[in-house]
Amino acid sequence: MEKMLSKVAKTFTPSPIQELSYLAQKRNAINLAEGFPDFPAPDYIKDAAVSAIKSDFNQYRHVQGICDHVARIMKDMHGLDVNPDTDIGICCGQTEAFAAALFAVIDPGDEVVLFDPSYETYEGCIRMAGGIPVFVPLDPPYWTLDPDKFEKAFTGRTKAVILNSPHNPTGKVFTKDELETIAGVCRSRDCLAITDEVYEHFTYDNVKHISLASLPGMLERTIITSSLSKTFSVTGWRIGWAIASAPLASAVRNVHIRVTDCAPAPFQEAALTALRSPPEYFKSLRREYEDKRNYIVELLTRIGLQIQFKPQGSFFLFAELPENSQLSDVEFVKELIEQAGVVAVPGCGFFHPSFSSEREKNHQNRYVRFAFCKSNATLAAAAEKLAAFPHADATRLNLC
Known part of the structure; x- marks a missing residue:
């Protein structure tokens, strides 16, 4: 067979x-x-999920309130103006949000630049979309980005760049200079960026996570993906999101609907409680x-x-x-x-x-x-x- x-x-x-x-x-x-x-x-998040199930939130559902809270968080953390009505799609975890983003923008033969080492899901999703992964090695032991290696990876077929920061597996947080390099090439080459920011709340030694979308000219050409999973210790709940300009976000939502229709309804309700957590x-x-x-x-x-x-x-x-x-x-x-x-x-x-x-x-x-x-x-x-x-x-x- x-x-x-x-x-x-x-x-x-x-x-x-x-x-x-x-x-x-x-x-x-x-x-x-x-x-x-x-x-x-946390108990208060689990209680919210139990309450949602007991209240019969068991059918197809889209909870707009998640988008409202995510938009507020993006404004507070990164100064980004995100329209919760048009610029966010709720998906079944970051993994599906990421896949939906690729399926929404990559055509067969498009090249996608990403860093090496990287999380294994990225390459698989690129190939399923018909894209061609092109890896740029990060230099050990500090996993630094060489600007020359990065720019040389681009060709006339390059459509997008994948960025995961904070980074799995190395624990690296890309520096402002490195992000400026990535943003500069994206702007000059007219490329998209798809980011995985699930570890956005996990930074140490006063290091700050900077979203690539917050750099000049990048909000309109970046699809941010993240989720509830890591921050609230609920990796099995599968509540994630994609954030992008309205046309890109609409395309991601359309793919999501055709793949899974909606994220788990009771956990969407619980997400509202989680996202309201105090600083x-x-x-x-x-x-x-x-x-x-x-x-x-x-x-x-x-x-x-x-x-x-x-x-x-x-x-x-x-x-x-x-x-x-x-x-x-x-x-x-x-x-x-x-x-x-x-x-x-x-x-x-x-x-x-x-x-x-x-x-x-x-x-x-x-x-x-x-x-x-x-x-x-x-x-x-x-x-x-x-x-x-x-x-x-x-x-x-x-x-x-």
Whole structure:
């Protein structure tokens, strides 16, 4: 039956992560791999969802109030004037908003520039839309953007740029200068930008997230995607949105309607409660995650991993293997599972070797991604298990 598959479907193959997931389950390993919180969402948000279900908000629904609150947040955070009636589409999570944005603007043969490493969903969505991904490597260890590499990636077929900041997997927050570079090329080449800003509230050490759309001339050529998932610890609720100028937003909504029709109705109602959260909620969130970030940096340093770049945002840490390690990233993660009972993600799944020079390929199996969006109890349990790891200094792993 394989001959019945589409050309795109045939390119989607299982990754090493699936094999590692099976290993991790057998070992009952602590999950520092997947980017979801393992602690409860705030009670007042869960209560709002329960209330919505009991009030029979169970049918197709579009809650305009979400758009009103999202528009207010964009004004408060970034000074953006967004019309809640025309410029926002509610989707089934950021992932669907992102896919709908690509399907709305990309034609077969269009090239889409994105950065390497990057979250794996981006390339798949580009290919499903008929587009051609073109990767621009970020330079380790600080994952900086080289303006020359970026501009040289553009051709007469380039239609859009993908930007994820704060960044998964590295934890990088793109600087104002880097954003100016991206915006300048978009304006001069008359290209669109599609951004993934789901980690917008997760920045540390007084680093500020700047939305690309806030730069001169970019609001009308940017589609912003984000969601409720990370900020309120509800990754399974699937409430996200796309923000764009009215014609672009209308196209995204039209695609969304033909794919899923509407986001889950009771969780849309609960989103209203979440988005009304006071400023202190977001400040507390940032403080708590900064503490978790500091904890895992210290923890992984103790087992010999190299952390030259401390995450500035998101809730991921991209750690380099010990300098003297002869293992690949996949082999290291297998050893981590089997000998310590902790699972992480090999970095190779975020890189795209066919777009890299030989020098750049040298580091692409040298990184492992850890998620620190876990309870303090989970992180402490991971520390205890890692004390037995061969690379660990057990006398220094009591971090509690």
